[in-house]
Amino acid sequence: MVRNFHMARRAPHASVARLNRNVTIAGGGLAGLSLGTALRARGIPVTVLEAGSYPRHRVCGEFISGVTAETLRSLGILDLLADARQHVSLAWHDRGRRFLTDTLPVPAYGISRHRLDARLAGRFREHGGELCTGIRARPEPAEGLVWAAGRRPRTGRWIGLKAHVRIATAMDLEMHSGTNGYCGLAAVEDGWTNVCGLFLIDKTIAARGRDLLPAYLEAGGQERLAAALRAAGWRDGSFSAVAGFELGRQPPFPGLLCVGDAESMIPPFTGNGMSMAFQAAEHAIAPLAAWSQGGCSWENACRTIRARLHQCFRRRLIAAGILHRALFHSGIRETAASLATTGVLPFGKLLPLVR
Numbered sequence: 001m002v003r004n005f006h007m008a009r010r011a012p013h014a015s016v017a018r019l020n021r022n023v024t025i026a027g028g029g030l031a032g033l034s035l036g037t038a039l040r041a042r043g044i045p046v047t048v049l050e051a052g053s054y055p056r057h058r059v060c061g062e063f064i065s066g067v068t069a070e071t072l073r074s075l076g077i078l079d080l081l082a083d084a085r086q087h088v089s090l091a092w093h094d095r096g097r098r099f100l101t102d103t104l105p106v107p108a109y110g111i112s113r114h115r116l117d118a119r120l121a122g123r124f125r126e127h128g129g130e131l132c133t134g135i136r137a138r139p140e141p142a143e144g145l146v147w148a149a150g151r152r153p154r155t156g157r158w159i160g161l162k163a164h165v166r167i168a169t170a171m172d173l174e175m176h177s178g179t180n181g182y183c184g185l186a187a188v189e190d191g192w193t194n195v196c197g198l199f200l201i202d203k204t205i206a207a208r209g210r211d212l213l214p215a216y217l218e219a220g221g222q223e224r225l226a227a228a229l230r231a232a233g234w235r236d237g238s239f240s241a242v243a244g245f246e247l248g249r250q251p252p253f254p255g256l257l258c259v260g261d262a263e264s265m266i267p268p269f270t271g272n273g274m275s276m277a278f279q280a281a282e283h284a285i286a287p288l289a290a291w292s293q294g295g296c297s298w299e300n301a302c303r304t305i306r307a308r309l310h311q312c313f314r315r316r317l318i319a320a321g322i323l324h325r326a327l328f329h330s331g332i333r334e335t336a337a338s339l340a341t342t343g344v345l346p347f348g349k350l351l352p353l354v355r
C-alpha cells in the first residue's frame with residue numbers, strides 16, 4: 001500500500017521530467033552556468049558543454065557592477081557572492097595623474113573568475129546539471145541549443161592582459177588610462193589585486209609572457225604603474241592574455257541563440273560585461289522553460305529572448321561604444337581630465353548610461 005502510494009506520487013513527476021525537453025548550453029562561463037543553474041532549479045534538464053575546465057584564471061577585471069541582487073537571486077547564485085569584496089570608492093588616472101575620485105551609488109563585487117566560475121560550476125552540478133568539460137561545441141543551429149561560448153574569435157585590434165599581484169591601492173577601483181589603452185586595479189580575495197588592461201595591439205612591443213602587461217603600460221605612458229607591477233609579487237598562474245576579438249554587438253550566427261559575450265561585448269571599462277551575462281541569463285529563463293515544457297516553439301522562445309536582450313542592452317552598448325572611442329582620443333581624454341579636475345565632468349550622470 002505504502003509502496004503504491006509512493007509510486008502514485010512519483011509517476012506524475014517522472015512523466016513531467018520526460019516531457020521537459022533538454023536544453024544544451026555551449027560554454028560554461030558566467031552566462032552558461034548561471035542560466036543552466038536557473039533552468040535546473042525549475043526542473044529543466046540541462047547539459048553544459050565547456051571547452052576548458054575549472055578552476056582557471058581568465059582575462060577579466062573581476063569587478064562586477066550593475067547587476068541587482070534580484071537578478072542573482074532569480075538565477076540561484078546570490079549566495080556565491082556573499083564573501084566577495086564590496087567596492088565603492090574609485091579614482092581615474094591618466095598617465096599617472098589622478099583627475100577623478102568618486103564613489104559608486106551601489107557597491108560592486110570583487111571576486112576572481114578562478115573562484116567564481118568554479119563556484120558556479122559546483123552550483124550547477126549540485127542542482128543536477130550535466131557539465132561536460134574539455135568539449136568544444138560547434139556553432140550549428142539546433143533546437144534547444146544555447147550558444148554562451150563567450151567572445152567570438154575574429155581578427156581584432158585589442159589585447160586583454162590580466163594578473164593577480166600584491167599591490168596596494170588607495171581606492172577600491174583604480175582606473176589608469178594611457179595613450180594605448182586602459183588598465184583597472186581592484187582587489188579580489190586573499191589579498192590579491194586584479195590588474196587587467198585592454199590595449200590596442202602594438203606589434204613593436206617585443207615583450208613576452210607576463211612582461212607584456214608592464215610593457216604595454218610603459219608604451220602608453222604609464223611608467224609608474226609599470227614599475228610598481230614589475231616590483232610586485234605575482235600570483236602563480238594568474239597571468240592571462242587574450243586577443244582576436246571585437247567589442248560591441250557580435251555578428252550573429254544565423255539560427256543560433258546567443259547569450260552573454262557571444263551576443264554582445266560591452267567595452268570592459270564599464271565593469272558591466274559580467275552583469276550583462278547574468279542579466280542575459282535571467283531574460284532567457286522563462287522562454288527556455290516554456291519551450292522545454294512544450295509551451296512554445298523554439299523559434300518563439302528565441303525571438304522573445306533576442307527581443308529582450310536587444311531592449312535591455314541596446315542603449316548601454318551605444319553609450320559605452322561612444323565613451324570607449326573617446327577614451328582612445330587623446331584630445332577628448334585630456335579635455336575630460338581637465339573637466340573632471342574642476343569637478344565639471346558629471347561621472348554620476350555618465351554611469352547610468354552604461355548600466
Ligand SMILES: Cc1cc2nc3c(=O)[nH]c(=O)nc-3n(C[C@H](O)[C@H](O)[C@H](O)COP(=O)(O)OP(=O)(O)OC[C@H]3O[C@@H](n4cnc5c(N)ncnc54)[C@H](O)[C@@H]3O)c2cc1C
Pocket residue numbers: 026027028029030031032049050051052059060061062063064065135136137138148149150151159160161196197198242259260261262268270271272273274275277
Ligand atoms: C580585458 C577585459 C577585461 C574585462 N573586465 C571586466 C570587468 O572588470 N567586469 C565585467 O563585468 N566584465 C569584464 N569583462 C567582460 C567579461 O569578462 C565578460 O563579459 C564575461 O566573461 C562574459 O561572460 P560569458 O559567460 O558570456 O563568456 P565567458 O565568461 O567568456 O564564458 C564563455 C565560456 O565558453 C567556453 N567556450 C568557448 N568556446 C567554446 C566552445 N566552442 N564550446 C564549448 N565551450 C566554449 C569558454 O571556455 C568559456 O568558459 C572584461 C573583458 C575583457 C576582455
